[in-house]
Amino acid sequence: MDQAEQLRLLVTKQAEQKKKDRKVSRVITVTSGKGGVGKSTLTVNLAIQLSRLGKKVIILDADFGLANIEVMLGIRPEYNLADLMFRGKGLKEIIIQGPEGIGFISGGSGIQELSRLTREQVVYLVQKLYELDELADIILVDTGAGISDSVLEFVSASNEVLLVATPEPTSITDAYALLKTLNRRSGFSKEDTVIKMVANRIKTKEEGDALYEKLGLVVDKFLSLKMEFTGAIPDDPNCGKAVMQQKPVTLADPGSGATKAIKTIAEKIAALEGGSDKKGIAQLFSRWMKSIYKKKK
Ligand SMILES: Nc1ncnc2c1ncn2[C@@H]1O[C@H](COP(=O)(O)OP(=O)(O)OP(=O)(O)O)[C@@H](O)[C@H]1O
Numbered sequence: 001m002d003q004a005e006q007l008r009l010l011v012t013k014q015a016e017q018k019k020k021d022r023k024v025s026r027v028i029t030v031t032s033g034k035g036g037v038g039k040s041t042l043t044v045n046l047a048i049q050l051s052r053l054g055k056k057v058i059i060l061d062a063d064f065g066l067a068n069i070e071v072m073l074g075i076r077p078e079y080n081l082a083d084l085m086f087r088g089k090g091l092k093e094i095i096i097q098g099p100e101g102i103g104f105i106s107g108g109s110g111i112q113e114l115s116r117l118t119r120e121q122v123v124y125l126v127q128k129l130y131e132l133d134e135l136a137d138i139i140l141v142d143t144g145a146g147i148s149d150s151v152l153e154f155v156s157a158s159n160e161v162l163l164v165a166t167p168e169p170t171s172i173t174d175a176y177a178l179l180k181t182l183n184r185r186s187g188f189s190k191e192d193t194v195i196k197m198v199a200n201r202i203k204t205k206e207e208g209d210a211l212y213e214k215l216g217l218v219v220d221k222f223l224s225l226k227m228e229f230t231g232a233i234p235d236d237p238n239c240g241k242a243v244m245q246q247k248p249v250t251l252a253d254p255g256s257g258a259t260k261a262i263k264t265i266a267e268k269i270a271a272l273e274g275g276s277d278k279k280g281i282a283q284l285f286s287r288w289m290k291s292i293y294k295k296k297k
């Protein structure tokens with residue numbers, strides 16, 4: 001079968017699948033204005049806690065910086081998203097088994113290359129991602145920090161966004177700046193997106209409440225965005241220790257304050273059913289691609 005024929009087949013199959021009432025996963029994008037505030041820590045430990053609550057969870061590492069989830073889990077993925085896109089690997093081959101049944105996909109260079117894909121490659125990728133929707137109940141996407149274009153594209157295509165902020169003044173201003181830029185993007189739908197804020201590294205409960213109030217006030221007043229307070233995680237030295245051990249803190253220190261706080265956050269997230277118009281990872285990617293192509297024209 002030549003390539004063109006394969007493509008035609010794929011597109012037909014894709015259309016057929018679309019018609020069926022497909023299972024879509026809930027996609028939660030974890031982001032922050034400032035770097036180093038605890039996104040990857042939250043992503044990994046949340047994944048384990050959600051898995052314990054009976055959810056099938058797959059982490060997609062869309063951070064192009066340091067491969068810190070890999071470090072945190074102490075795994076070295078053989079394949080990544082780029083192998084799926086360009087080197088003929090199947091979806092199951094690029095999903096690495098993490099602790100407690102969680103799955104992990106390394107973005108590798110794949111995420112950066114997404115904006116250079118041809119239309120045919122996009123069709124192929126989205127087709128593969130339909131399979132991913134079938135495999136996971138929840139997909140947690142760990143993004144890089146800040147206002148880079150690809151992070152914003154991804155966040156604006158998501159229904160559920162976990163925004164991590166710490167009480168540091170720069171973390172708050174950077175979080176605000178991120179939301180402000182997001183709000184201006186054409187692909188972003190205010191109505192369809194709930195920003196769930198997580199306060200990390202707080203010293204007291206009051207500090208977490210104050211952080212939410214401070215950010216919530218300006219976000220509501222100047223951006224009229226919906227933002228919810230999803231939880232607070234204490235500043236806990238066990239987090240740093242766990243990184244050194246290359247183990248998620250949930251496993252390294254089950255009784256630690258950070259572990260308990262993330263468990264509470266997981267329970268809250270699991271109790272919700274996700275956005276009412278849950279789109280799944282395949283649709284999220286195709287929305288993302290569309291906005292990239294629109295900009296290129
Ligand atoms: N609640 C916490 N208490 C203490 N230390 C923490 C806490 N959360 C995260 N850390 C530490 O902060 C550092 C940065 O965390 P992490 O890598 O999760 O941040 P990130 O937002 O993913 O960073 P990047 O933007 O570089 O991807 C790590 O050393 C981690 O151990």
Ligand SMILES: [Mg+2]
Nearest residue numbers: 039040063068
């Ligand atoms: Mg990170």
